[in-house]
Amino acid sequence: METPAIRTENLTRTYRRVRRPGAAVPVDDRTPFLALDQVSLEVRPGELFGLLGPNGAGKTTLIKILTTLLAPTSGQAWVDGLNVTEHPELIRPRINMVSGGETSGYGILNVRENLWLFAQIYGVSNREAKQRIDRMLEVVGLTDKAGSRVSHLSTGQRQKMNFCRGFITDPKILFLDEPTLGLDVTAARSIRRFVREWLQERPSRTLLLTTHYMAEADELCDRLAIIDKGRVRACDTPGQLKRLAQKYPLFEIQLAPHDATTNFSDLERLPGVHQVTRSDTPSAIVLKISLWEESAIGSVVPQLVAQGGRILTLKKVEPTLEDAFIELVGHGLESNGNGEAK
Amino acid sequence: MKSSFELFWRAMLARMYPRVVGLVRIPSWVLQETILPLLSVSAFVLIYRAMGAPEEYIGFVILGGAMTAFWLNVLWSMGAHFYWERDSGNLELYIMSPASLMAILAGMALGGMIFTMLRASMILLVGIGVFEVRMMPSSWLALLSVFVLTLLALYGLGMMFASLFLLWGREASHLVNLLQEPVYLLSGTNFPVRVLPTAVASIAGIIPLTTGMDAMRQILFGSEGLWPLPVEIALLAVSVVVFIEIARRFLRYFERRAREQGRLSIRWQ
Ligand SMILES: Nc1ncnc2c1ncn2[C@@H]1O[C@H](COP(=O)(O)OP(=O)(O)OP(=O)(O)O)[C@@H](O)[C@H]1O
Ligand SMILES: [Mg+2]
Numbered sequence: 001m002e003t004p005a006i007r008t009e010n011l012t013r014t015y016r017r018v019r020r021p022g023a024a025v026p027v028d029d030r031t032p033f034l035a036l037d038q039v040s041l042e043v044r045p046g047e048l049f050g051l052l053g054p055n056g057a058g059k060t061t062l063i064k065i066l067t068t069l070l071a072p073t074s075g076q077a078w079v080d081g082l083n084v085t086e087h088p089e090l091i092r093p094r095i096n097m098v099s100g101g102e103t104s105g106y107g108i109l110n111v112r113e114n115l116w117l118f119a120q121i122y123g124v125s126n127r128e129a130k131q132r133i134d135r136m137l138e139v140v141g142l143t144d145k146a147g148s149r150v151s152h153l154s155t156g157q158r159q160k161m162n163f164c165r166g167f168i169t170d171p172k173i174l175f176l177d178e179p180t181l182g183l184d185v186t187a188a189r190s191i192r193r194f195v196r197e198w199l200q201e202r203p204s205r206t207l208l209l210t211t212h213y214m215a216e217a218d219e220l221c222d223r224l225a226i227i228d229k230g231r232v233r234a235c236d237t238p239g240q241l242k243r244l245a246q247k248y249p250l251f252e253i254q255l256a257p258h259d260a261t262t263n264f265s266d267l268e269r270l271p272g273v274h275q276v277t278r279s280d281t282p283s284a285i286v287l288k289i290s291l292w293e294e295s296a297i298g299s300v301v302p303q304l305v306a307q308g309g310r311i312l313t314l315k316k317v318e319p320t321l322e323d324a325f326i327e328l329v330g331h332g333l334e335s336n337g338n339g340e341a342k
Numbered sequence: 343m344k345s346s347f348e349l350f351w352r353a354m355l356a357r358m359y360p361r362v363v364g365l366v367r368i369p370s371w372v373l374q375e376t377i378l379p380l381l382s383v384s385a386f387v388l389i390y391r392a393m394g395a396p397e398e399y400i401g402f403v404i405l406g407g408a409m410t411a412f413w414l415n416v417l418w419s420m421g422a423h424f425y426w427e428r429d430s431g432n433l434e435l436y437i438m439s440p441a442s443l444m445a446i447l448a449g450m451a452l453g454g455m456i457f458t459m460l461r462a463s464m465i466l467l468v469g470i471g472v473f474e475v476r477m478m479p480s481s482w483l484a485l486l487s488v489f490v491l492t493l494l495a496l497y498g499l500g501m502m503f504a505s506l507f508l509l510w511g512r513e514a515s516h517l518v519n520l521l522q523e524p525v526y527l528l529s530g531t532n533f534p535v536r537v538l539p540t541a542v543a544s545i546a547g548i549i550p551l552t553t554g555m556d557a558m559r560q561i562l563f564g565s566e567g568l569w570p571l572p573v574e575i576a577l578l579a580v581s582v583v584v585f586i587e588i589a590r591r592f593l594r595y596f597e598r599r600a601r602e603q604g605r606l607s608i609r610w611q
Pocket of ligand 1: 016017034035055057059061062604
């Protein structure tokens with residue numbers, strides 16, 4: 001059997017709670033805070049695996065454990081078949097990580113020197129480093145800034161430079177924590193395209209990525225884990241997750257407004273129809289019809305026409321990853337406050 | 343797989359690089375690093391002259407000024423510097439990389455030495471040129487060995503301090519503050535160590551700066567030392583080995599503890 005690129009088994013991490021300064025009554029919060037709770041995952045070599053979850057879900061914590069920067073409190077994790085607690089020094093040559101919004105680097109160096117420095121600590125030869133740096137700067141469109149001081153870069157440019165840093169050491173397994181955070185649309189798109197290419201170049205490469213952009217996760221990832229409050233709520237392909245979110249095929253029909261008293265509720269009595277909801281706009285009557293099975297739409301349409309409805313538009317509503325996310329997590333990405341688990 | 347020596351070497355030179363580049367790109371550093379310390383050294387010299395202190399003491403002040411520059415560099419650019427590296431997110435990258443932290447620290451040390459060499463030679467030049475201090479090394483070889491051993495021991499000590507910063511934050515910088523002043527006194531920067539009570543002098547001897555400077559004074563000015571020269575050289579050599587070995591173990595131990603406590607990436611404490 002093939003060794004998984006990443007595997008975790010009941011991986012758990014707690015943090016000591018930080019005492020709030022100025023709290024009038026000292027709350028006894030000795031109970032540790034659970035940032036990761038029994039996470040079991042498996043990522044196959046060659047996969048582009050995504051972690052999706054609200055703020056404070058534990059994504060970064062998971063990545064820090066896998067990149068040997070944080071020890072698990074309990075449970076186990078393996079990267080390229082090596083245990084993170086027992087063999088961090090064997091894992092390190094094979095991995096790299098970039099996180100969005102990181103402030104690493106030396107302001108006094110220029111972009112090229114800075115990337116060279118972080119290639120050197122992986123033992124990359126000068127010639128190889130130069131080739132890879134040139135290529136990566138081209139990919140992110142930073143070639144004209146190669147000689148600029150890091151301290152003179154804009155936030156996004158700095159972010160692009162750090163993105164390059166992850167690739168110039170040619171890692172077998174790469175971790176990207178919100179790599180497109182704060183990047184403009186074009187830059188984010190070329191980064192996504194490159195990430196795909198990079199994986200295809202060599203099938204042994206694996207990439208684990210976190211993001212808050214649903215479209216990005218949907219477009220990019222082979223499989224996704226949805227994490228909330230330190231737990232994995234679901235783990236599947238984006239397609240499967242979307243199907244999970246929408247149990248029944250859903251159609252939206254817009255009818256021209258009319259004075260008829262019928263409210264189309266009798267549609268629900270048609271065979272194959274699950275539920276009908278009606279919401280009116282000034283310009284149309286909007287019916288959302290969910291069906292037990294898709295073919296039932298064939299009997300819905302004639303019935304509507306027979307009742308005097310004039311159909312303006314008819315479309316099948318495809319589920320989005322966001323629907324899946326809300327279904328699983330119970331709220332959207334934005335509405336979560338500080339992400340503290342109860 | 344790269345040989346671990348090659349990796350060590352590359353990592354060390356890479357980390358040294360920003361320090362050396364800084365010399366060229368931020369000329370005001372050079373000014374701050376050389377002119378300011380010259381003022382305090384000159385003040386001491388003038389006071390000693392006014393008091394009619396033995397001419398030997400003027401030499402002590404110049405040598406002390408030059409050597410203390412290294413001590414300050416060790417404290418602030420090695421020990422406390424890890425705190426800054428963590429804040430900026432670089433420490434995480436170093437720890438995550440296959441290079442050892444010893445290599446990173448060695449790079450910092452090397453960069454710091456080059457930087458400080460400039461300051462130290464400036465002080466020496468002014469001492470010899472302006473204050474006409476006469477230095478006659480009895481043996482250049484002995485002088486060089488003592489100098490190199492003293493630096494190695496000092497920077498080894500600095501590596502030890504640095505490891506504390508993996509776990510502690512600002513607390514450790516208090517330690518650095520605490521170490522700065524007494525060392526001026528204990529190491530006899532501006533006076534012969536022998537005027538200290540014997541017990542204190544022996545304790546002070548553990549600090550490589552004390553032993554190193556005492557040995558150099560013996561070589562340069564023919565003054566009487568705490569211990570005979572060969573003993574001091576042996577003491578320095580032992581300190582080098584001991585400090586570097588302790589630093590290696592500390593780094594391993596504190597890195598593990600910091601991973602457990604999640605302190606490698608804390609930005610505020
Ligand atoms: N060093 C730490 N000490 C105490 N608590 C921490 C520490 N690091 C993270 N946490 C807590 O653990 C939880 C998970 O944090 P983590 O950074 O893994 O979330 P995340 O999923 O990456 O969130 P985001 O989307 O905002 O990046 C959060 O509630 C956070 O407050
Ligand atoms: Mg995060």
